[in-house]
Amino acid sequence: MQRFSQLFRELDQTTRTSEKLAALVRYFREADDADAVWALHFLLGRRGRRPIKTTLLRDWVAEESSYPIWLVEECYDKVGDLAETLALLLEGRHSCRPSEGSDPTEAIEVPPLQETPGGAGLSETASLANVGGSLGELAQPSASGSRSQGGCNVDAEAFRELQRPLTPSLSPDGGEGVRQDGRGAANVHFPLTQPISEMETFHEVITKHLLPLAKLSEPEQRELLLRTLRAHDQTGRFLFLKLLTGGFRMGASKILVIRALAEVAGLSRAVMEHRLMSKWEPTAADFRRLLDTDQTNRDPAQPYPFYLASPIEQNVDPITDLSNWQAEWKWDGIRAQLIRRDGQSILWSRGEELVTHGYPEIGEAAAALPDGTVLDGEILAWRNDAPLPFTDLQKRLGRKNVSTKIRQQVPVIFIAYDLLESDKTDIRQNLLADRRRQLETTIEQAAKSFQQLPSVRPPEIQGELFAEHKITIAEPGFPIRLSPLVEASDMDALAQRRTESRSRGTEGIMLKRRDSAYGVGRERGAWWKWKIDPYTVDAVLIAAQPGHGKRAGLFTDYTFGIWRDDELVSFAKAYSGLTAEEIREVDEWVRTNTTGRHGPVRTVNPELVFELAFEGIQESSRHKSGIALRFPRIARWRKDKPVTEADRIENLRALLNHS
Amino acid sequence: MDLLQVTDRGLWCQAGDFHIDPWRGVDRALITHAHADHARAGSRHYLCSTPCAGILRERLGQKISVDAIPYGERKTINGVTVSFHPAGHLLGAAQIRVEHRGEIWVVSGDYKTQPDPTCAPFEPVRCNTFVTESTFGLPVYHWPDPQTVIADLHQWWQHNRERDRTSVVFAYSLGKAQRILAQLDGEAGPILVHPAIESLLPHYEAEGIRFPKTQTATRETLRETAGKALVIAPPAADDSALVRAAGDVSTAFASGWMAVRGMRRWRAADRGFVMSDHADWRGLNDAIAATGASRVLVTHGYTQPMVRWLREKGLDADELATSFRGEGNEE
Secondary structure (H helix, E strand, O other): OHHHHHHHHHHHOOOOHHHHHHHHHHHHHHOOHHHHHHHHHHHOOOOOOOOOOHHHHHHHHHHHHOOOHHHHHHHHHHHOOHHHHHHHHHHHHHOOOOOOOOOHHHHHOOOOOOOOOOOHHHHOOOOHHHHHHHHHHHOOOOOOHHHOOOOOOOOHHHHHHHHOOOOHHHOOOOOOOOOOOOOOHHHHHHHHHOOOOOOOOHHHHHHHHHHHHHHOOHHHHHHHHHHHHHHOOHHHHHHHHHHHHOOOOOOOOHHHHHHHHHHHHOOOHHHHHHHHHOOOOOOHHHHHHHHOOOOOOOOOOOOOOOEOOEEOOOOOOOOOOHHHEEEEEOOOOEEEEEEEEOOEEEEEEOOOOEOHHHOHHHHHHHOOOOOOEEEEEEEEEEEOOEEOOHHHHHOOOOOOOOOHHHHHHOOEEEEEEEEEEEOOEEOOOOOHHHHHHHHHHHHHHHHHHHHHOOOOOOOOOOOOOOOOOOOOOOOOOOOEEEOOEOOOOOHHHHHHHHOOOOOOOOOEEEEEEOOOOOOOEOOOOOEEEEEOOOEEEEEEEEEEEEEOHHHEOOEEEEEEEEEEOOEEEEEEEEOOOOOHHHHHHHHHHHHHOEEEEEOOEEEEOOOOEEEEEEOEEEEOOOOOOOEEEEOOEEEEEOOOOOHHHOOEHHHHHHHHOOO | OOOEEEOOOOEEEOOOOEEEOOOOOOOEEEOOOOOOOOOOOOOOEEEEEHHHHHHHHHHHOOOOEEEEEOOOOOEEEOOEEEEEEEOOOOOOOEEEEEEEOOEEEEEOOOOOOOOOOOOOOOOOOOOOEEEEEEOOOOOOOOOOOHHHHHHHHHHHHHHHHHOOOEEEEEOOOOOHHHHHHOOOOOOOOOEEEOHHHHOOHHHHHHOOOOOOOOEEOOHHHHHHOOOOOEEEEOHHHOOOHHHHOOOOEEEEEEOHHHHOHHHHHHHOOOEEEOOOOOOOHHHHHHHHHHHOOOEEEEEEEOHHHHHHHHHHOOOEEEEOOOOOOHHHHHO
C-alpha cells in the first residue's frame, strides 16, 4: 500500500504532465506485477460493483465520527467527493488521540460562567490557566506540534470507541457473526483474523479488506471497514475509501496511464490501448501479458494519427482561389478511423479510443471492405438520408452493450472522407485528389459486395460480443457512405452554400487542398474548417450548484432562465466559459444572494445576465421552457445588461424551425 | 435592546456610540485587525490594539486619526468599557471585549488557536455573548501541526532546488506571508518577498519579530536567484510577469482551503500547504466553549451549519448578518 500511496502523492503534488508520466513509469517498473495490475485497474477507472452502499458508508462514518448526518451532507456539498469528505471527517477525529499520560476527558474543562451576568467575577478576563489544557498550551507559540490543535473536548467518547476491541462475534475465535452460506464463509473468516499491517501490499489490501466486504452482512461490513480505516493513516484512509466508492481517476488521465504503460512495455500508445481493450483481469499474469513485447510484430489495430483542420477565423481568410480546394460539409458527429485488416474491423475515435463495440453496424459493414483498408471519417446518427441531432448520437456514447432496440432508435452510419490505407499500403502521401478517387471506388465496390453478404451471418467483428446478434439494419443501405462534395464556383458562392449548413444538420464547411498529403495532427495549411457562427442568447442566472472534482465547493454549475411573459423559465444549464476570476466572483455572489436551497441547488436573486452561445435548439421536456439548447456555454458575462433586457422565449422558439 | 447590533454601517454599540469594524465611514471605529474587510477607510477616529496601529496606518494612510491601547487595558467610551485581547489571527489582531452594565460581549474578529510566532496567542475571554467567525466552520477542516507544514515546505523547496526550479509560495500578504517567513531557514537558500509583503515587515520588526534575510522580488533578483530561491508572493501575483521572470517555477498556495483536494486542483498549483490564520473546526468549538458564552452569534463563513451545530449542542446561537467577506477566499 505504501508504494501506491507514494504514487498517489507524486501524482497529486505536481501539475506537470511530464512529472506525472515519470511517476507512473517509475511505479509500473518498480511495483510488483500483482500490485501494479490493481493500480492499473483503478487508474483506468475500471470498477466492479460497489461492495458497500453509499448511504451505509456515509451513515457509518457519521457514527464513527459522531457527527449528525446533516452535517456530513453539508460537508459533502462543500468537498464534492464522498471518499474525501469521509476521510477528512475521520481525520479530524482520529488525530485527536490525546498525548501520553493525559486523560482525554480532562481536556474538556470549560470555564463555567460562575456568576450571573452582572457579577463581579465576570468582568475578569478568564486566565489561560482557567480554560483547561488545550487552550492553555496555545499560550506558548513554541509549544510543539502534536497537541497544538487543542484538546479533544467533544471526542473523548469517540476516542474510546476507537480503542474498543472488536465485538466478540467477530473476534478471531468466535465465528458466529460470519455468514455460513458456504459461498464466502472461508474468505470471510480470513480477513477478519488477519492483523492489518502498514506493510501490507496493495493487492493484499484489496483482496483481504476491500473485495471481501461484498460478501459480508451489514454489521460485518461495518466492523471490517472501520477496522481497516482505523489501521491506516490519512492518505491510506482516503485511498481506501476512494477505491471503495469507485471511480478512482485521480491525478492522471487514462491516456497518461496508457502512455506510461506503453513506455514501460516499449510499445506504441495505440497498441497498448488496443491491448487494454481486450479481456484482462487484475492478475500478475495478465499484467505480464499486457507488457509482453513478443506477441506480434505489427498490431492490426494500429491506427494512423488523425489529421486535424484549423479554423478559419472570421477576418483571416487563407483561401481566395477555390480551384485547388475540395469543399465538404463539416459533419457534427464523432471523428473516427475505420480499419479493416486481417479479417477484423476496428473503429477508433479521435481520442484514440477503441469504439468498435459501440457501433456494431459499422464494424459489420466494414466486413465488405477489402482487407488492408483504412478510412477516415465521421460517425453520425442518421435517418432518412440526413443526420440526426448530436443529442441523438449521444444516446449511443459510452455504451458497452448495444441492444437491437437502440440500434433501431438511433441508427448510425460512418461517413467516409479520406482513404489512408488501400490494399494494405499506406497511401497518406498520395495527393488528396487521387485518394478521393480511390475512396469513391472503394466505397462503391464495398456497397455492392455488402448487398451480397448473407444477412444472418455472424459478423466478423473483433471480439465475441456480437456473435449472438443478427444483423438488423434500421437505416436501409450500406452504412458506410461517401462524404459528398459541396460544389461552388468561388468563395462567395461557397459562403452562400455555407448558409445551408444548419438546415442540413452540419456545422459548416471543410476545405481541403486537392494537392495535399494527409498530414499529422494540427499541421496548418491543407485542411480548414469554416464553421457557422454559434447562436447567442442573453439569459439570467436563476440557480447554481457546486461543481465536482476540480470545481468542488465552488458554485460553478449554473441554471439559466429566459423570459416567458413576466416569468423567468429555466431553459439551459452551462458549466463553462467563465474565467477563474469570474467563477470566484459568481461563487461569492451566489453565497450572498441565495433565496432558497433545494439539496445542493441554490436558487438566487435573478440579477446576473450572461450571454450564452449554443449550436442548436430542440424541443425538450427537461426544462420548464420546453426547449433545450445544444452545447450551451457562457460566451461572456453581460455586466452591462439589466435583467429586463434578457431574451424572451419567443425569440428562441423562432429558431426551432431553422435548426 | 442588544448591546451590539448590526446597522447598515456595521456592528454598532448604541450605549457607547461606536462601531466595530464598520464597512462604511463612521465617527468612531474600533478595529479588530488590519485586513481590508475589517479595517476600511473613511472613519474619523480609529481605536485599535498597540501592535495593530502601525499596520493600520500603512494600509489606511498616515493621516488617519488612530488611538491605540495595549492588549488587556480598559478604556471607557461613553460609559461603556472596552478592551482588546489577542485573537492570534495576525500581528495586532484583537478580540474586542465590550462591557456595559454587567453584560459582556466579545467580538472575536478573525482568530485562530494554532501557534503563530508572529503574534500573541489567542486568549479566551469569558463573556455572555460571543461573536465568532466561521470561515472554516465545517468538520472537514482540520489543520495539521504547523511545524510539520513548515517542514514539508522546506522539503519542497529543497526538492525544487535540486531540480533547478524556483519555489513560489502564494500567501496572503498581511499575516500569512510573515508567519511563513518568520519560520523559514535563511541558510537554505535565497528568500525573495513580493514588495506588498516586504512593506509590512518593518511593523513586525518593530514588535520584535525576527525574520531571516530577504531580498525584494524584482525581475532582476528573480533572474539572479532562479532555480534556488523561495519566493513569497500574494495570491494576486499568480501568473504575473514578476513570477514568470523566475523561469522554471514550482508553485504552491498556503491556505486553509488547501485542505480540500478539489480546491488545490482548481488553484492549479503544484502544492497546497494547509496553513490558515483562521480557526479550524476544532479551534472554533474550543474557542466558543472557552468563552463560556451562553449566546453565540456566528458571522462570515459557514454560518448556517455552524449555528445549527451549536444549537444542537444546546447553545443559543444565531446568524449575524455582516458584510465581512474579504479574505475568506484569499485566505
